[in-house]
Amino acid sequence: MAHFRVWRGDADGGGLEDFRVEVHEGEVVLDIIHRLQATQASDLAVRWNCKAGKCGSCSAEINGRPRLMCMTRMSVFDRTETVTVTPMRAFPVVRDLVTDVSFNYAKAREVPAFVPPAELGPGEYRMQQEDVNRSQEFRKCIECFLCQNTCHVVRDHEENKAAFAGPRFLMRIAELDMHPLDAAPQAGLDRKGTAQDEHGLGYCNITKCCTEVCPENIKITDNALIPLKERVADRKYDPLVWLGNKIRRRGQ
Template sequence: MGEVRNFRVWRGDADGGQLEDFQVEVNDGEVVLDIIHRLQATQAPDLAVRWNCKAGKCGSCSMEINGKPRLGCMTRMSTFEATETVTVTPLRTFPVIRDLVTDVSFNYQKARELPAFAPPAGVAPGEYRMQQVDVERSQEFRKCIECFLCQNVCHVVRDHEENKKAFSGPRFFIRAAELDMHPLDARTDRKDLAVEEQGIGYCNITKCCTEVCPEHIKITDNAIIPMKERAVDRRYDPIAWLGSKIFHRDQLDRPAGHTTTGVATAERPASSRQPDAGSPSTPAEHAASHQAQGEISMNWHREAPAGQAAPVGSDGRLPVTEFTGQMAGAQSPFGDDVPLPLPVDDINYQHPSRTDEG
């Protein structure tokens, strides 16, 4: 006979709900999912919960236990004090369907938007040959069980509903990094896609996704940060930029049919190519949108002079004098007369507030 423990479980649906208190028997070695099942069998037969393998490999039983996103089947009751009330709630980032079941279709939509593995030309299925050393870096990301705990805890998605359209989240950043590291993936625009389509620039690497990963994938250190570095190198490294202007590598690296958003229209489903209402649909509108976003991010606390484009000639190349003359650096968003580090009194950054607060 086990001991009786206090449980508090959220009950409700999309229209609202509340926490309900239960007293339930707990035996040695049991996990939170066992207690949920016992509640279903003895006190709350209509309690909804999603689960499948009960072995920490399907990711179905994601929930928040005492405020922390966890897997119900991998959270042992022995980790809590005997007098502690264990509170179980649904994932807060996604809409509630009923009780502990949430609508995670956002993640599957983002998965459809990510281009799949592109095999190299002339290599048929079954002819791939790789050594273990070729896949060591990306193999870690294959452990993902798509529990979406990292998606749930990511504050870019969790705290700002307006970001969901332009932000894929950490689960799909590691997928993009895996494909970019894959020695046989033929696409050369993975880094462009990560910036322009997935919104990896929104991530400010707080590592909260790594902390909750049940498979202990180093999401931030091994996937997001390297992907950010490669994207920045491709776009802003002065040597790479100079080489792209001399050899037009920025054009040679892009596959045929590549659009300004980094996705070839012939390679994406028609449903994913339809522009959303109010979104830019032409290259000119995309360019204007990107410029506006750049101005917003640059002028986050004060106005700054806009940078000047390089003086490219009619042939599309820089003049020789541009290489030999004194070249000025990029405009500082703080101005040329501001010492760094900035005095604390001069920083007037304001975090965006949610519009539904009241």
Template sequence: MSQQAEFRIWRGEGGRGGFASYQVEVNEGEVVLDLVHRLQATQAPDLAVRWNCKAGKCGSCSAEVNGLPRLLCMTRMSTLPAGEPVVLTPLRAFPSVRDLVTDVSFNYAKAREVPAFVPPDGLAPGEYRMRQEDVQRSQEFRKCIECFLCQDTCHAVRDHEENHGAFAGPRFLMRVAELDMHPLDAAAETGLDRRATAQDVHGLGYCNITKCCTEVCPEHIRITDNALIPLKERVADRKYDPLVWLGSKIGLRRPGS
């Protein structure tokens, strides 16, 4: 059985604009993206929105629904308050392009700042061997679909534009943590200390582990508990533990170990 719902959608370009209201038919089982497509087909053909797979795997349709960062294709209408307007706005942390589309190039710039996996010397592809628990630990982080909802909800990115130069955000600190945990990553052999760069280059210290990134992750990755906190602990050990510091000075511990 269908019913009517009010949608209030931010319309505009370059950060200038306002809300437009629409009445739209809602059918059982539909998600917010279904309604956006219906509006495009019937009332607002020029409404700009990104989407691709409509299956929660491409991360394209990120926006804010009633103020919360969400994937439009994974937000069922039945989960939203009945009888209240559905408010759609673009991701607030990034510059507005048009309507629900934002410029997320900040994230790709930060991705390029993270040095890639360094293969172990003397092993050819196919000869790598890892313990199953190490595979499972890093596999969780590989589920990331780069929707950038965690980046959007992180207050150090969202509310402090002045941090953008020094802070990579949770998605890319998670990538650093994944590489630092990887038993075959040979970055240390090249002189790259991933823990030092996490703090000094990617701004790990800006994170105060509020877990807001974990709460909005559509893949249910425990970003804070399994990536950011362990990375902070290893950085603190390296920087402040006197025994670790002494061991590094006299050659008992190598960078990255």
């Protein structure tokens, strides 16, 4: 038997409820939540889908740490330990463990999509394998939004949400900016400029908390955010880049 404390409530408020629940060998936290639904709390609201760590639906906070319930084994806890399950703190509660993550979809729509090169037709795209590998890491994202939830810029400062896209979508901008076939500049899109001016890259202080909670082990900070910050700084402060931009503007 395990002692569980599960947050129950809605947007108007709530609190932790205590449960004693049976645990079997090899089970994960989501199994226990399902058992609670079946035996003690039939109206407990929880979002889940694949139960295989690939859909990102069952994100929650377990003993204060943002995690996927389906990938958190009960064996990691001591038998006498109380397991506390609460909804993601950075997003509004709908009910019980279900949160409203529409903020993330709004931010996703603000990032311009990949711009295909006008001079190439379908089937003519060619990339070096090294460039494919760089982007492929970021494509592993399952959009569980744990990185968004743990980022203190979003989590602790509601007022920042309007100006800050969060690590998931800054990573998306970084991926597109390093894509050798992205024709954004030819289409009048400045990905580095918008990352800083519209999506709040400057708010990120690279604490790596987003990387620490990523269930896909994506090096969000080291491989996406820091290199993007470096490219933005080069563009803005490098004297040779500044001089080149000045000359180009004069030529126009």
